[in-house]
């Protein structure tokens with residue numbers, strides 16, 4: 001198995017070997033895409049102009 | 052064997068039927084990914100969530116004015132109010148009724164506002180089974196076109212306390 | 226050298242007095258982890274019992290012919306049922322699964338005994354606090370406790386304690402996989418089951434963070450220290466807790482599928498890179514689907530809704546469809562390698578259906594895939610949700626994911642946890658063998674009745690379909706009543722299966738025959754492959770039976786998906 005140079009790994013395999021990077025991505029992606037974007041939508045909501 | 056460390060060289064591209072299956076699954080996911088935006092632009096039923104911030108007091112006043120200006124009848128003490136075609140109507144959800152009764156004409160388009168004066172409620176139009184969320188502090192605007200006529204009960208489908216099961220309202224379409 | 230990895234004697238990092246070797250699997254069991262796995266499992270079953278009693282009462286109330294509880298008790302028990310089942314039972318069991326996967330499969334000790342204590346105490350105390358707050362009648366707010374509906378402060382505080390306890394348990398797991406790597410207790414990549422458990426742990430971290438962000442201000446508001454919690458903000462943030470916690474279940478369940486497939490039939494995944502990629506897609510994208518609950522809400526616009534509800538263009542659904550293939554394919558490949566090569570489904574017919582570990586696992590896979598998976602994606606389609614939001618279609622969906630899927634998988638695993646970790650044997654094994662069928666059949670019937678009643682417009686979380694006392698009369702089509710009856714019968718069957726499970730497990734754990742020091746009695750006899758079978762299949766990619774099953778699945782999915790678009794086009798126009 002000497003022919004397998006650890007630096008030659010596919011990026012996806014490297015990602016799978018790195019639970020810490022997965023943890024960071026797993027927290028950041030939904031927090032930004034779902035939560036923070038949702039909060040921004042609420043903040044940007046205009047007041048009603050009731051005729 | 053899923054409970055042991057995989058032998059070296061486990062990282063490889065899918066082959067055979069597995070490759071075929073990943074391709075089929077990806078195709079299906081792409082079809083579904085296109086369907087929602089497509090319907091958003093070309094379909095006629097879209098919950099766009101058009102909404103505004105509003106205070107409970109302001110909204111309550113607007114409902115009262117709407118009823119005063121447009122009342123056309125009365126049922127058991129609940130006003131029946133007709134929205135002018137193309138105009139704005141205001142429905143108030145509160146513990147435990149929808150106020151007032153709304154009257155519409157088939158084929159006309161209306162802007163129906165929904166808000167609550169107390170808790171969260173659910174606007175559920177039956178028997179069509181069309182459902183929208185109603186929140187205090189938010190003016191939720193549905194631009195609707197009734198395509199059928201008759202009497203359509205509204206029921207509340209968000210829990211709002213002990214009388215929740217008796218919270219109803221009505222839309223009449225002529 | 227590569228091929229020797231599986232049998233390489235790696236020493237681990239245990240103190241000799243802190244480890245035993247499993248007589249059945251030869252795996253090293255950390256005794257500290259074993260102790261906490263036992264406790265969390267026992268507590269999990271207690272919460273399951275509380276939730277199960279609730280299930281019985283609720284089923285008998287929403288069945289109009291019975292209508293057992295009054296309105297107040299219906300909502301109270303519904304609050305109790307939701308929290309004990311969806312949060313306490315599931316999270317307690319999941320912590321046990323994490324401790325198992327982290328230590329036993331990586332040949333390491335549990336990172337911190339103190340943290341394990343803290344996790345356990347906080348989860349138990351928090352759960353009891355919440356249950357008391359509900360039963361004393363001051364917290365009839367349902368599981369979601371949507372503001373401005375207000376519960377008593379101890380309700381929110383209890384949930385916060387459970388969340389903090391869970392977070393400590395998850396961090397302990399992550400620390401365990403860290404020290405395993407540091408101490409070189411294993412070689413190469415972690416086992417697939419550990420990888421899936423790590424995915425579950427990561428998703429649990431996001432879940433708990435959202436729980437803290439939403440529950441702390443809400444707790445302060447219930448104390449009167451904060452003026453107001455915005456209802457739309459609450460919904461977005463709470464569903465970060467409420468929906469993401471169910472994605473933890475999905476990951477834990479899929480990991481258990483792989484685990485049980487290995488334990489029961491020696492299944493072999495065709496290509497672990499594919500399975501792991503699917504878990505990576507879960508980690509990255511599955512949590513966007515919290516938007517499923519907000520598709521007909523004010524406050525958030527169509528861009529946010531469509532992007533998030535599609536899990537970033539259905540990448541997490543892709544992952545589920547992949548697992549839905551790779552899991553049965555691993556079973557088929559394993560069975561064919563043993564010589565069960567006859568026809569398309571000879572391998573499936575020859576599977577050990579009398580082994581509750583196998584039947585529970587495979588039923589969970591079928592029920593989750595055909596029932597929960599398909600309905601989840603369809604009801605989570607932004608526009609189709611108009612016809613589903615807050616109707617019984619929603620609990621109809623999640624009772625086949627979380628109950629028919631996750632809970633049934635957990636039950637199936639328990640048939641191995643009791644002999645292997647508690648080192649006790651079951652009584653009444655004939656009952657054990659039929660329990661998964663009773664429970665799986667009951668919950669499927671229940672969810673079918675529920676979903677169809679929901680299609681008639683029957684709301685979820687609603688005490689009286691007769692609308693007694695309302696100002697404007699309302700009633701449902703008689704078909705809705707039939708479906709609610711089906712739901713009620715399904716509830717009775719499922720609850721029967723649930724109580725069977727609890728009785729069998731409690732009897733085994735507390736008074737079952739001790740089997741420490743000996744291998745567990747196998748749940749099934751290894752069958753001999755038919756003599757006339759073709760030669761053992763050497764091509765590991767030859768899984769035609771699975772391809773046919775999966776094709777039927779995709780076809781069912783497409784039919785249901787487009788049928789719903791058709792139904793949608795018949796309702797009023799709305800923007």
Ligand SMILES: [Cu+2]
Pocket residue numbers: 145146147171172173207208209210211215218
């Ligand atoms: Cu209501």
